[in-house]
Amino acid sequence: MVNSYIFAVLMQFEILVVLSKPQVPCYFIFGDSLVDSGNNNELVTKAKANYLPYGVDFPEGVTGRFTNGRTMADMIGELLGFDEFIPTYASVTDQQISKGVNYASGGAGILPETSSYLGDRIALERQLSNHNGIVSRLFGLQENTTFTNEHLSKCLYVFNIGSNDYLNNYLLPKFYNTSHIYTPHQYASFLVRQYCQQLKKLYNLGGRKIVLFGLAPIGCTPIVIHIVGTNGKPCVESINDIVKKFNDKLRLLVDELNRDIQDANFTFINVSHISSVQKGKLAIRCSSIMPWRNVPCCEVTENGQCAHTTTTCRMRMLSIYFDGVHPSEMAHNVIATSSYIALSEMNASPYDISHLIRL
Template sequence: MVRELSFLFPILIVVGLMQLQAFVVVGEPQVPCYFIFGDSLVDSGNNNELVTAAKANYKPYGIDFPQGVSGRFTNGRTMADIIGQLLGFPNFIPPYATVTDHEISTGVNYGSGSAGIREESGSHLGDRISLDRQLLNHKTTISRLSVLQSNKTFTQEYLKRCIYLSNIGSNDYINNYLIPNIYPTSNTYTSDRYATVLIQQYSQQLKTLYNLGARKIAVFGLGQIGCAPAEIAMFGTGGKPCVESINDAVKLFNERLKALVDELNKDYSDARFTFINLTSISAPQGDVAILPDVPCCQVREDGQCLPNSRPCPIRVLSVFYDGFHPSEIANTVVAIRSYIAISPMDASPYDISHLARL
């Protein structure tokens, strides 16, 4: 119970903060545009028309979202949505699948459920837009924007002032490394070597983003995947709160990602990369992990919500909405602590509010 309260107490604080948000975030957005890359933690509808099992365009997803069912893998807003609101954007950043020329100047969401750093991650579920493909889509967006603004130099300077968010890598474990009967990676690499290989590829992708004009880039580490209800159901915990072997593997990735961000800041003096530490954010006491939670919705075999099922009635008390994805209230904790760090461990070297001002 003490551990549960250690997480619920900041949630209650955040609820109060969000009630004040409408009065705090006023005027023009703090940056001209906001671009979002990642997986189902940030997907806002890009998977809706894809042939894949990884889609959330059905109830009970979106039950608390203002526009209802949208393709978001949660009951309400994603962490990327809430960060956008904290940055002062009056509307949610639209998904690439439906974005119009009128909308692209304020940003695009490229996130895709089941996507990974590696091209093959999530392929057993069907189509998905890998990070490499998201970067190609962003290149197309820049071309569209340059034509609309009729000045390539202006567009380049414009893009340098925007915030870029990248939250990806979970599927390289959940829908790749942790499924040895489908993917060979766990037989090819030790967990230590796999983390190194992932970071090497991610490094090239973040450099591509820089070469496309990004200068303010928030890079999210992975959460404690071993605490997800679906992973616990699959692997068991041996009496521990979470699947320790999975969290140990994720820790290796996060340590290398933090080092990569430091290296990128050293190598690109005109850019500002920052590392958002989801492990710190989800463990407010530092060495205490979030206790595994029962999914708020009824889940099918793959951990997603059973279509048209009835979710739990008091969703602000649930950390997980389905077997993998956080509830809106958990997303709110992540978003606010990413935007304004409570602990020095939450963000390094900047939180997103500081990044926006640079």
């Protein structure tokens, strides 16, 4: 499942991925639609992706992933050496839980009320509660506390969440009053404080190797550009500036947690920087083919998701966005490989994933 681009990066750094033996015993995924692989399929919500054209390039077809193919979480799992995709919490069996669980849910936020206008979603607090249940199941199956604690301490925990707390909360004054209560600086501080408490709950459940993905530049998403307009610029920079405040505080939180919690390691993935480099390279690559633009690859509805259709753009490998909000498989690929092996110190701090798992 690992494509030629990933192999090229791995060979450059002389790292061998042995697919028959994963580099960590288990892999747990928390987050929103960027890494959801089907937990929302049975929920009563508008935030669903279990229909075409989602999954048009995925080997298993339509699964509930909010993109045309694999997500960055899927690809990180491949880089770690897992030969199967990590199962969703909604479908995982006792035989599978020792290798990991995907708890992510489209629409989920750090705050429980985020995206409530779309319907049900599994907010981060509920995801952690679900993980608590999985840990209890693991203890029950192993009947060996020492073994289970050691097992969990070696696992990788990935968090990709926070975008909805802006797109489906702070930037929606029609439904939420947070933008009237908090300045952008205050809101970012409020979110990161909540996030910090949630991460400490994971630590108490045995998490020791924890990856926190920063937010992508929301002001560059097709839906935001369509609604707000850019006055001729590529992105809505005023919104990107708001999101940057959260990313800056999240990076500082990682430093704080690493300083205060001696037996755990946290790292920050700078998705905004990775995305900006990716767009620059794509613009150069596309210049001889067509002008590069922030446009979706499918017909989109008013909430930015793909309409129920089989029609997509023909050049999906040159598209950053698949719908009005979510990245294409190509964009997921770049983020996954850049977080696993950071080609620039700006991409990951203080470690990339390949170094974190060896600590």
